[in-house]
Amino acid sequence: MTYVTGLFLIDANASALNNLGAIEGERYDNSTGVKVIRTNEGFYPYISAQAFRYWLRQTLQQSDFGWKSAPVYREEKIAYTDANPIKWWDDDLFGYMRAPSKRESAKAKREADSSRMGETETTDTITRTSPFRVSTLVSIAPVRPTNDFGVMSRQDGDPVPHEHQFYRTTLQGLFSLSLKSSGTFWYKKKTGFRNLDDVRIDQAKAENLELLEDEKAYRLPKDQRLQRITSLFEGMAKIEGGAKLSIHYTDVSPVVVILAVTKGGNHIFSHVIGENKGRPEVNLEALKESLQIFNDEIVSDIFIGWVRGYSEEERNKIEAFAKTAEAKTENGKEIKLSHPREAFKNLIAEMKKPENSVWLE
Template identity: 50%
Template sequence: MTFLNGFVLIDAPASALNNARDAMDAQYDNEVGVKMIQVSRTERYPYVSAQAFRYWLRDTLAQNPEWLAHTAPVFREAKVAYTDANPMQYWDDDLFGYMRAEGKKTSAAEGRKGDASREGATDIKQSVTRTSPFRVGTLVSLAPVNIVKDFGTMSRSGPNMQDGDPVPHSHQFYRAVFKGQLSLDLGRAGLFTYTSKAGNQNLDEVRRRLAEDGGLEHLPAQKAYRLPRAERAERVAALVAGLAELRGGAKQALHYTDVSPAAVLLVVTKGGNNPLQYVVGSDDRGQLRVNVEALKETVRAWKDQFCSPLYVGWTAGFHDAERARLRAALEELRADGMDFVLDHPRTVLRRLADDLRGDAGAAWLD
């Protein structure tokens, strides 16, 4: 089984991409804070939760008409929500996972019967769950930063405005470069198991029958059904291409931030470990730094596990000196037999999507 592993960098020059419920060191009752990790009294690392990042990607993918046509409906039941949980039909159920456990009470069953939004929903005989083949890490600032507070007021003028003091408010923001790890289990994309282990009971009796009727390949030894390779490739390629278009984030009206990757490093490996995580960090001044020695040592140590070239996307204008150092190190590694692709992140991710659909992807997905 193979995995697509690596990380993305997102440049946030003056941003508040993921807000906290309670603001640290708040000076006002209505102050909006940012999510951060406090390591010491003075060191604070802003972060974007993995849930927020996954939401950005889901929302971005929904702009793709083909992906949208294969997006699962969501059903609500009191304080519980779940998708249709049909990974054969819905791409997001396949790649992002699901848990569908309907309420057992009579009132819940009656409510489902009267819910018009469930028309056409897949029946269910028992609870089904699927762990996500696509995994992400929390996006964390490469270095500790100063959290800035911006003071503002609601003080518009107009005939309906009453006399009196303006209404003050405050919010926090920062300047940071975020790094987040990514991993996509290529072998599990389009592969649906029916074992009783938690997270692996992807299919119940109803869904197994749908798999049989749909002509999916049955793998009795694995207790699984698998989609044809071309269908699996199209799904993972659409997800990878979606990363290139990534959009989202809080406070965009005040701190518009392009959250599409400023840089991305990815490689297909034989296992789920992420050998590239130490290639980019920060120096003593908190500035982004490419650790070329870590890159060389990593490639030499893990080269026997690599199944693809290194896919390196790095936007021109984003820490150009580090991009040049990275290119020089990659050229040295090429002389040792390690190939790479270096270009704009959007170009590289789309190239990777094409490779997943092509002959190379055929080997990675088997």
């Protein structure tokens, strides 16, 4: 089973990308704090995986990649998507949980809601484990958030004071995409793998999806699966989002990425980037070890994207290392260095080669 395994860095120059709301005990009632992990070493600002996935969904919805987003429905205190991975690309790659209420009152309310025209009928509880997994994005080094004081003074009367926190750091995240699971929908009676109920199974049959009888699954054609996967990575390369952009304007697209197609879902690059005085530092020994130990599990070249001008000395280290014999695995895979957007494009091009279609099996 193969995965796209990736690491990425975001340069948060002066940012408050994920906030926790009001801070109790501060001098002003409207003091806003940032999310941090508190350790003995200090405070590590972070961005939740939920926030990052939200940014990515929004970027994909607003893109020209042809992305097809599922509608979201609301019932009192719960909300859910259409939960149809055959039709909607984000239901496929981001997963879902759908357990519709069987109460007559809830059913009548759904039927009376004109905004739900075209909704896929759901006859049973269905869940889908997300093929796309992403970590919490965490600062590579501890920092002390800055408290910024401001006032609202455009109105008559006394100015209204307010305060918010922000920080300067580099945030690191990990992600993984199961290539087999992308575009493959199970109907097993198992949590996470009961992707299809009877209605969706009938749709799979009507659209002539490939039946994997031994696995109790249906699968989209490879060209459709690749279209969804490549759109996801195009969105990651150009991702936008985050809080306080009107006053901090942080570009959250990756300044560094490390990408490869690997066997197994364990992350092989998680210790390649360290830090020195708060700045990222490439651990070449860790990279060499990964290329040696995981030689049999790396099935593509290693695509590294590094923006010129960002920690230029570390980029130069990668560039020099890539020219050595140690930068190649025993099975001939090598490091290819470029801009992060180019790294995603090169990975996509590799995936589209006919000889690599086996990665989707």
